[in-house]
Amino acid sequence: MKSYVLRTEGLTKKYKKVDALSNVSIALEPGKIYGLIGQNGAGKTTLMRLIAGISYATSGTIELFGHVGADGADAADAAIESGAITGTKIDDLSGEKALMAERKRIGCMIEYPSIHGNMTAKDNLKFHRIMKGIPNAEIEMELLERVGLADTGRKKAKDFSLGMKQRLGIAVSLLGSPEILILDEPINGLDPIGVVEVRKLLLRLCEERQITILISSHNLPELYQTATDYIIIHKGEIKKTLTLKELEDNCKRHLLISTDEPEKLVGVLEMALGTSNFIVLPNKSVKLFDFLDEKERISRVLFENGIMVTNLLYEGESLEDYFVSIVGGEGHV
Amino acid sequence: MYNLIRADLFKLRKSLALRIILGITTFSAIIMLVMAYLIPQGKIDPSMFGIGFMFSDINMVSILGAVLAGVFISGDFDNKMIHDAIASGHSRLTVIISKTIVFFTAILIILLPYIIVTVIALISGNDYDMGTIGVALLHMMTEDTSVLFSASEIGKLVIIIITLLVVYMAQLSICVPVSFVFKNPILVVAGYYVFTILVAQIAGLSSDTIIYKVAAFTPYGGHYAFLTLDTEIGRLIKAVCASLGFIILMIFITYRAFRRAEVK
Known part of the structure; x- marks a missing residue:
């Protein structure tokens, strides 16, 4: 039986009367890189926002590491507000609370990086490290080296190029050794060498740590070189999910x-x-x-x-x- | 929550905005002290009271306190810090409470120069006067001069300053829901300043009026900003209770508004 780190079932998000996402059901296995392909406004970012918890679904469920959240925003509210939540272990918690706790195992960079312009790259990482409760301070330099920002010194993040900000955003998302990495257009603004470096980094993370990566990009040739699986989304609906081999067969x-x-x-x-x-x-x-x-x-x-x-x-x-x-x-x- | 507060305090320590605001309040506190000292000596014309008020704690905190809310709460929507906190598994209520605590810490920091000059003024034994326009710490400075401090009065002074701080924090706590809902620093600053001008009218009302009586349940009424060493302990308790109740209400309103909101 296949194990999934993330599963969505009938996920729907309406903005007023417009369906941003419609009945989206996907399942992500550990150690794979999923390329999320779609046009602008197809629902890629909305799907990522729902998974990250910064937006609520109108209906449908999200399951993270085996814990299923409430079905839709109203049920999520009720779950959070119910007094039945007494346990501290994840297994004791209600669905929505457990889902919230499981989000600690996710790293994400959605839309643009979460960085503070008036702080250096290292201070930005320190801020996020403290916020995530990670005691190990050495991880900051380690991650900066990994994304090629180790030599930025006292330069403030606001003075970084777009590509440098993207790299810093990726470093932030890697704090805490996440098991799922959600990256929305991570190679935006990167130079060709940067693109190759990020690709190698993602492939290495996937191979060495069995991280599951959900990555969206408009750069389809780049995705073709990175992803192991593809999810094609159009007008809020999943049109096709297929593996790299299936894609190659189709494109051969x-x-x-x-x-x-x-x-x-x-x-x-x-x-x-x-x-x-x-x-x-x-x-x-x-x-x-x-x-x-x-x-x-x-x-x-x-x-x-x-x-x-x-x-x-x-x-x-x-x-x-x-x-x-x-x-x-x-x-x- | 502990991690969120620690992280925000780290950010506060690195904040250029806080340093600039602290510089402004330090400068203003000194000007306020000097003017209140020179006016009774006749070295500055008493008609300058109005300008002196501009540098007073209540005026500065009304503007700069809201700026802090704009920078530290609304600004965190811009740089995606709140998104990241939620995506990292922190509940929205935890985010609201931790932001409020750090916001109050920032208010305490920018008020420190005023607290220091007030204490200096009070223990110096000199006369300070800013007419009838003094509120909060400036009011204390002008009302409690020439008091000989015993150990018990130092204790009361500390209690009154803490009470005034709680009243200030409660008054500014209305910026928390505004910052979370509108996410716009300019709206927070302008809105709060207009609001303070409106609620300042309560101070001039008779204590028999209904508005005055209702306002006494909030940090804006009950003359809670006019505390001195002669203030009875009962009124101090009322001020603290009204303020804490108001802060809790603001947190509750923020949570109701933010719990289902799209984090944009």
């Missing part, structure tokens, strides 16, 4: 062959060409992943075996193309 370069006799086509591919490296699509077209440089040969073999080909063309999508196709074509982007 292939020859798309269409015919009125798909069964015969499959037979010819297996018998005459000796390949089984193809898939039959629901519309009976065939994606062939072999003989990509031998289109003429394929055409000739099919003709010689009496197959009337109605379509024979190269295909292969980028993540962008795939995203566009999932959200319903360019008209929806």
Whole structure:
């Protein structure tokens, strides 16, 4: 049975009468990097805000490390205000209180970094370290080195470049060794080297510490190099969740062959060409992943075996193309 | 909550705004002391009372206290400190209470120069006068001059100063819900200053009026800002009770308004 560190069930958030999120159900496994893909206003940040507790869902539940919160804002209120909460161990607490306690295991940077402009990078980390009750002061320099800000000295955060602020925000989110890291557009403003460094850092954290990372970005090629799983969200709804392998399969370069006799086509591919490296699509077209440089040969073999080909063309999508196709074509982007 | 308070105190220690405000109140307290000392000696024209009042504790705290609320509470929405506190698993009530405690600490810090000059004035035995415009610490300074201090009176002086501080904190506690709800420092400062001008009219009301009697349950009424060494202990207790009750009410109002609010 799969274990999940975070699960949402039917999560809905309405602003007045507009659905910012609609019936969102996702499940995040430990040690994976989830790329949250969507346009501006698709609901990425709203979803992250709900998970972080800085906004309440209209309905639906959030489960963190096995503890389920109340269903919707009204139930959350009732849970918090009820006098039944007496225990101090997480297991003794009511759902909403337990969820609040489990948030200590999350690190997040949503929208923009939580930093104080008049303090240095080290002082900012110290502030957050104290707030999170972390006694170990050495962690400050350790994290600054990890994000490449160790040499900023007395420079105030307000004088940092956007990229430096992003790095500091990431360092803040890493305080306390979180088990889930929620990063909203973390590579915004980073230079190309910074992007590579952040990517390596995230991959290392995921590999070494089995951290689950939920990361949103508009930079799809970058996400393609970082994420192990993808969640595509559009107009507040989850359109697709898929693994990197599934994505690669969907985006893999292939020859798309269409015919009125798909069964015969499959037979010819297996018998005459000796390949089984193809898939039959629901519309009976065939994606062939072999003989990509031998289109003429394929055409000739099919003709010689009496197959009337109605379509024979190269295909292969980028993540962008795939995203566009999932959200319903360019008209929806 | 302990961690939140410690973190905010650390931020307070690093705050340039607090240093500037403390510099202003130190300068103002000295000016207030000097004017109150020179006016009875005839070296400054008594018509300067109004200018002297501008430098008084009540006036400075009315403006700068609200600035502190704007910077430390509303400002923390801007730099996402409150978001981070909630996302780190702190409850909204904990955030409100810890912010209020640190806000009160900041008020205490900016009032320290006034407390020091008042104590200096009182133990110096000199005459200080600022006419009838003195409120709070300035009122004490002008009313209690030439008092010979015994150990018991030093004790009472300490109690009265603490009571005045509690009254000040309670008066400013109205900035807490305003800061959490509107998240706008300018609105907090302007709103509180206008509010203090309005509630100052209560002081001029007869004690028989209903408004005066109702206001006595709040830190703005009951002449709680006009305490001296002659004030009876019963009135001190009333002042503290009204103030603490008002602070609790403000925290409750803030919680009701903030508990379901979007943290933006």
